[in-house]
Amino acid sequence: MMLSDIEIAQNAETWPIEKIAEKIGLSKAEWQPYGWDKAKVVLDDRHENDELGKLILVTSINPTPAGEGKSTVTVGLADALAQIDPKTMIALREPSLGPVMGLKGGATGGGYSQVIPMADINLHFTGDFHALTSAHNTLAALIDNSIYQGNPLNLDPRRILWKRALDVNDRALRHTTIGLGGATSGVPREDGFDITVASELMAILTLSSDLMDMKQRIEKIVIGYTYDREPVTVKDLGVAGALTTLLKDAIHPNLVQTLAHTPTLIHGGPFANIAQGTNSVQATKTALRLANYTVTEAGFGADLGGEKFLDFKVPLLGKTPDTIVIVATVRALKMHGGVAKDALKQPDVDALEQGLSNLGQHLTSMKRYGVPVVVAINQFVTDTEAELEAIERYAAKFDVPAYVADVWGQGGAGATELAQGVVRATEEPANFTALYAPLDDPKTKLNKIAQTIYGADGVELSDKAEKQLKRFAKYGWDKLPIIMAKTQYSLSDDPKKLGAPKGFTIHVREFVPKLGAGFLVALTGSILTMPGLPKHPAANDIDIDETGKITGLF
Numbered sequence: 001m002m003l004s005d006i007e008i009a010q011n012a013e014t015w016p017i018e019k020i021a022e023k024i025g026l027s028k029a030e031w032q033p034y035g036w037d038k039a040k041v042v043l044d045d046r047h048e049n050d051e052l053g054k055l056i057l058v059t060s061i062n063p064t065p066a067g068e069g070k071s072t073v074t075v076g077l078a079d080a081l082a083q084i085d086p087k088t089m090i091a092l093r094e095p096s097l098g099p100v101m102g103l104k105g106g107a108t109g110g111g112y113s114q115v116i117p118m119a120d121i122n123l124h125f126t127g128d129f130h131a132l133t134s135a136h137n138t139l140a141a142l143i144d145n146s147i148y149q150g151n152p153l154n155l156d157p158r159r160i161l162w163k164r165a166l167d168v169n170d171r172a173l174r175h176t177t178i179g180l181g182g183a184t185s186g187v188p189r190e191d192g193f194d195i196t197v198a199s200e201l202m203a204i205l206t207l208s209s210d211l212m213d214m215k216q217r218i219e220k221i222v223i224g225y226t227y228d229r230e231p232v233t234v235k236d237l238g239v240a241g242a243l244t245t246l247l248k249d250a251i252h253p254n255l256v257q258t259l260a261h262t263p264t265l266i267h268g269g270p271f272a273n274i275a276q277g278t279n280s281v282q283a284t285k286t287a288l289r290l291a292n293y294t295v296t297e298a299g300f301g302a303d304l305g306g307e308k309f310l311d312f313k314v315p316l317l318g319k320t321p322d323t324i325v326i327v328a329t330v331r332a333l334k335m336h337g338g339v340a341k342d343a344l345k346q347p348d349v350d351a352l353e354q355g356l357s358n359l360g361q362h363l364t365s366m367k368r369y370g371v372p373v374v375v376a377i378n379q380f381v382t383d384t385e386a387e388l389e390a391i392e393r394y395a396a397k398f399d400v401p402a403y404v405a406d407v408w409g410q411g412g413a414g415a416t417e418l419a420q421g422v423v424r425a426t427e428e429p430a431n432f433t434a435l436y437a438p439l440d441d442p443k444t445k446l447n448k449i450a451q452t453i454y455g456a457d458g459v460e461l462s463d464k465a466e467k468q469l470k471r472f473a474k475y476g477w478d479k480l481p482i483i484m485a486k487t488q489y490s491l492s493d494d495p496k497k498l499g500a501p502k503g504f505t506i507h508v509r510e511f512v513p514k515l516g517a518g519f520l521v522a523l524t525g526s527i528l529t530m531p532g533l534p535k536h537p538a539a540n541d542i543d544i545d546e547t548g549k550i551t552g553l554f
Contacts, residue, residue, distance in 0.1 A: 009118035024290045040252040052288040054426045057321040058297040059306035066331035069378040076113035076407025078295040079260040080419035089291035093279045094269040098169040101539040111408030128250040135246040136165040157189040160224040167196035171532030198529040203517035206268035206280040215244040221516040253283035272299025273488045276308045300488035302362040320432040323425040330383040336499045345382045357500035363398045365453045372425040375402035445482045450506040454491045459506045481519045493525030
């Protein structure tokens, strides 16, 4: 009988976290235990000038309900690399309870390529998300209190940007009215909730270099506008110190391990469809200082997390990837070729070849950055040799090697050839070239992303978005990087357009300034910052018995 992911994780041999810390050379002063299998990492100054190791970025084609297994490949690849060089580490994002209880289930890899303790990581872990949610809602309460207590900042209640947050998918909270109940219950106004991973504080956590950098970034958060349309910041409110205090522990990366005991840092969890979709700069840089090979991932497909990693995180990290790995599956490519989910187990090379155009667009867009690219074919038991060979032949047309990996069933042993290919790729010359220049205007940046990464004809801005850009220029915000908020399922802003659509335009309906994080979010199509639950939530399948044993967690 085939074991489930959680059963495999529960049967695993887990090393004490002290042994993992020793494996990567941490002194006892550089890690703080959270139980016996988790720890917070706080590097001291002795690592400041350490040479950075090789960086491998794992991304993918556009995801489908068939699944691509990007996290699973990331873990399996790292476990295989650890057989070549024991000084290998992983840097991942932390799962959000929204998908865990919603559609996707857990997010720590799968099969024999998992990060453990799987249940803890998928649930409360070390409390970072709770700290972020508390800090976010503390700021919301302080804003409304300021308005109630005479409104000394002259905030216009109709133009408050800062919503409340919750790390749960809850469509009923997208639009709310607060302050009801009489004069002592606050000033009535429209409000709403974002999911915690969309909070600007989440972005700031993942981008801050240290505690004081975090505090300075929090001060820059724009919470709303005055009646005269002037921006009001957290610094004006005078509460940056309190908010930073709530995040003093959350700022440190979390250390865990894979089933094969490869050291793994998990920190931060912004979604790539509504935020920047990368783990923290601190976690990635820590791994780069401690390891010869660091394997990291960026959320959803290369059009979202991949582009944001390369154009936004790389300048902050001070290190470009040595190799980009694009994950693809036969199943997902057949869906991009028009096959229904319930028919994916049937061999269909013709449909696969129709869907390969999606992989082709991502190969083209990633290769333009000047970094060697590799395709990882995440193998399923229903894949045929003819289908696998079709992907390999297609990738070869782009001068990109493709390797089949059975990481779910075999762990690192199923990714030996992939790991060897990745090592060879990291030794090839690279000439990293960013997509746009920092001083490009917003429309130029938008068009370069849409045309080069998505294959679109261009972008179209709503009247509201056009007016916002004029105001942003007045405030001096018009040179900030652009973070696209777009559906993950399509290269376009229409989730139903699979494959590699042509002749489409990206529609930007509005912008959200996030000065603390240091970017402008462009909301496209009908993208939402508070998801809803599906008809059958994953929560319906999760249970626990009298011994505390959890079942159904993917």
